[in-house]
Amino acid sequence: MPEQPTDTDTATATNQPLRIAVIGAGPAGIYASDILTKSTDPAAAGVTVDIFDRLPTPYGLIRYGVAPDHPRIKQIIVALHRVMENPRIQFFGNVSVGTDIKLDELRQYYDAVIVATGAERDRDLPIPGIDLERSHGAADFVAFYDSHPDRPQTWDLSGAKEVAVIGVGNVGLDVARILARTGDELLYTEIPDHVHAVLANSAVTDIHMFARRGPAQAKFTPVELRELDHSPNVQVVVDPQGMEFDEASEQAITSAKALRMVVDVLSEWALRDADPNVGRRIHIHFLENPVEVLGADGAVVGLRTERMELDGNGGVVGTGTHTDWPIQAIYRAVGYRSEPISDLPFDERTLVVPNEAGRVITSSGEPLPGVYATGWIKRGPVGLIGHTKSDAAETVGHLLSDAPTLPRAPHRSRDDVIAMLASKGLQVTDFAGWDRLDEHERGLGAADQHPRERRKVTNRAEMTDIARRGSGA
The missing domain is CATH 3.50.50.60 (FAD/NAD(P)-binding domain)
Incomplete structure (x- = not known):
């Protein structure tokens, strides 16, 4: 098992800005990231957030769960895009937490993890x-x-x-x-x-x-x-x-x-x-x-x-x-229904990660330090976008209140994360890659016999290739 942060790490690193990993790039994860980076809580000063998603694209069920004849709802992506442009937020696509990288391994690079994998x-x-x-x-x-x-x-x-x-x-x-x-x-x-x-x-x-x-x-x-x-x-x-x-x-x-x-x-x-x-x-x-x-x-x-x-x-x-x-x-x-993530508690009866107001708890009812949940994986598939925002605010509030006692990760830079993912041979996509894919799909739509806003690329390998072009990867 990877080396766990110690109490000494906590004592020597509490004056360093928090490093947070968010698992899931749908609205729940993006809203949590936005709230963290905009918070005026002293514990959030200088916080940086890395969002991981197993898909090469962000936006989760907005892209893959909203009916195609609902462009009004899909316009939520415009607001989410503005959030993702924040330089304190980084997107790592095509990375499956629990498979490509284990939760304990992720904890070596982040002071806290927010699970926002939704339900599909x-x-x-x-x-x-x-x-x-x-x-x-x-x-x-x-x-x-x-x-x-x-x-x-x-x-x-x-x-x-x-x-x-x-x-x-x-x-x-x-x-x-x-x-x-x-x-x-x-x-x-x-x-x-x-x-x-x-x-x-x-x-x-x-x-x-x-x-x-x-x-x-x-x-x-x-x-x-x-x-x-x-x-x-x-x-x-x-x-x-x-x-x-x-x-x-x-x-x-x-x-x-x-x-x-x-x-x-x-x-x-x-x-x-x-x-x-x-x-x-x-x-x-x-x-x-x-x-x-x-x-x-x-x-x-x-x-x-x-x-x-x-x-x-x-x-x-x-x-x-x-x-x-x-x-x-x-x-x-x-x-x-939500699906379990390897090494993370999961309640097979309620089909969510067991938690108390966003703090993930173990089977014995004890909090799992530094691990939180938001969105449908936290409360089940109920509520609209407004509920997702308030839900994320609750989870982030508890994370920040816990910040003084959180064990601090030994590896604290994005360069460390990028090197670790590269060592695994993963074809990682970033947010600039999403913009490349977005532009490509819009071009396909404009050139179609029946012009429309976009025409989706459906093959994962092709999506990944387009997203990584020109990235130096």
């Missing part, structure tokens, strides 16, 4: 038949249409006319909307040719969204919901049987303006009939709980749901009445 895998849905062919996780489909370089770049939409989306959060809405849109409708976005080809050859005509609870418990936002109905090729129809409200529902609607807006839109859609002349339809079914995926010859042929009823307290109970829906493919959008 699908949570399990433990019902019979969920593993049948043509049963997919929403995160896998998102990774496909966002062209994640480490995920499969093939998909088949040619064999299913009616598909199910299980879950009615914003991810479920994204999946339903992309499934319903034609390939040509997305030619203005950054999608590459292979994604366009899959959408252009889609056989899907009807998408059925299922929620086990009622409309007053829906988790999506009004803007996301309205966007379902923006395409002239798509009609949204809400099953009126699920539009039920109890006392708890009415209280929730009264106390939340956004929820009232959601319910108003759903109520309007529940009054209209499906138009057979519209090419594709999205059907929303509330109070229908998926209990089994039906199969034949190893593939999905249907979905069985149980009718639920409101219990008056914001929950639901089963009625014992079942319906079989003729479905040929299923997309489960029941939430994302």
